[in-house]
Amino acid sequence: MAETMLAERFYAKDHSIHLEEIPIPEPGPGEVLMKVAYCGICHSDLSLINGNFPPSLPVVTQGHEASGTIVKLGPGVTGWSVGDRVIPSAGRPCMVCRKCRRGDFANCLHLHLMAFAYDGAWAQYHVASAMGLTKIPDNVAMDQAALLADAVSTPYAAVVRTAQVHSGNAVAVWGVGGVGTHLVQLARSAGAVPLIAIDLNDEVLERAKRLGADFAFHSDDPDLMKKIEEVTNGRMIDVAFDAVGIQATVRAAVESLDVNGKVVTLGLSDQDIDAGPFLDFNLQRKQVRGHLGYQGQDIAILAEMLSFGRLDLSESISDVVPLSEVERGIDDLKNHKGNPIRILVKP
Numbered sequence: 495m496a497e498t499m500l501a502e503r504f505y506a507k508d509h510s511i512h513l514e515e516i517p518i519p520e521p522g523p524g525e526v527l528m529k530v531a532y533c534g535i536c537h538s539d540l541s542l543i544n545g546n547f548p549p550s551l552p553v554v555t556q557g558h559e560a561s562g563t564i565v566k567l568g569p570g571v572t573g574w575s576v577g578d579r580v581i582p583s584a585g586r587p588c589m590v591c592r593k594c595r596r597g598d599f600a601n602c603l604h605l606h607l608m609a610f611a612y613d614g615a616w617a618q619y620h621v622a623s624a625m626g627l628t629k630i631p632d633n634v635a636m637d638q639a640a641l642l643a644d645a646v647s648t649p650y651a652a653v654v655r656t657a658q659v660h661s662g663n664a665v666a667v668w669g670v671g672g673v674g675t676h677l678v679q680l681a682r683s684a685g686a687v688p689l690i691a692i693d694l695n696d697e698v699l700e701r702a703k704r705l706g707a708d709f710a711f712h713s714d715d716p717d718l719m720k721k722i723e724e725v726t727n728g729r730m731i732d733v734a735f736d737a738v739g740i741q742a743t744v745r746a747a748v749e750s751l752d753v754n755g756k757v758v759t760l761g762l763s764d765q766d767i768d769a770g771p772f773l774d775f776n777l778q779r780k781q782v783r784g785h786l787g788y789q790g791q792d793i794a795i796l797a798e799m800l801s802f803g804r805l806d807l808s809e810s811i812s813d814v815v816p817l818s819e820v821e822r823g824i825d826d827l828k829n830h831k832g833n834p835i836r837i838l839v840k841p
């Protein structure tokens with residue numbers, strides 16, 4: 495095996511990124527070395543580069559949505575073999591916060607994030623903790639598998655865990671870009687009816703309809719609430735997702751709710767939440783819940799859904815770029831070129 499590999503490296507001092515030849519890392523105790531097949535480009539990777547997300551290391555390899563094959567086991571690793579196709583967990587519990595010290599690792603308060611607190615997978619090889627690995631079913635393609643770590647698992651956890659969408663719920667999704675498109679697909683599979691996509695962009699609205707939305711409305715339509723009332727036969731929305739994360743969308747999402755309805759917010763901006771007038775909010779017992787992240791087993795559940803044909807992510811891979819062109823992929827995502835759902839890096 496070669497001793498060095500190509501990796502994309504982020505430098506905190508000037509927020510620059512560089513392609514470098516660096517030594518292939520050695521897996522330590524409890525770790526495995528994997529050859530990276532694909533690794534997605536996520537908005538949170540852009541946030542590190544543009545400064546919206548504070549760097550935790552002076553230099554780090556980016557990329558946290560990966561699939562690959564184990565090529566070497568570190569000391570003490572059991573239950574995994576060289577050749578296993580896996581998805582690494584995108585975070586490691588800190589083991590010292592008050593949650594970790596009660597065994598509540600899933601709710602760790604200082605999760606060490608892959609590609610932020612330790613090296614990620616925009617590289618030919620990646621060292622992963624064996625504890626967080628998910629096995630990829632034989633009939634699931636490596637490119638779709640890479641989507642499961644975060645890009646699909648975060649919306650999955652939002653639909654199933656935080657929103658608890660169930661059969662018969664009227665569901666609306668504000669913002670049907672990458673996250674919103676997966677929210678539409680997963681809400682559909684959870685039994686949402688009717689399912690409404692809301693956005694400003696005609697192209698993404700068409701795509702949302704193709705992937706399962708029953709109706710597509712413009713967010714700036716002055717008759718939006720009237721239209722939602724019409725298509726829900728007056729009952730309005732049980733669960734509204736805000737994948738945009740600005741005051742206008744949260745407020746509209748809250749306004750659209752039926753009594754006891756809830757808004758789940760996944761979008762991020764530097765604005766404050768505005769849930770509208772207290773009287774309407776309290777009287778109708780509305781709720782707003784925040785959401786980010788997923789549980790480890792959500793990746794395995796989604797891998798099974800792909801394996802059994804319950805989920806089709808073939809439209810989710812908008813482009814694949816070689817590692818040498820990672821900057822082009824980053825720019826295309828930043829500029830929304832072709833409204834990408836996910837651009838994958840293939841090292």
Ligand SMILES: [Zn+2]
Nearest residue numbers: 536538644645
């Ligand atoms: Zn991500």
Ligand SMILES: [Zn+2]
Nearest residue numbers: 588591594602
């Ligand atoms: Zn912790």
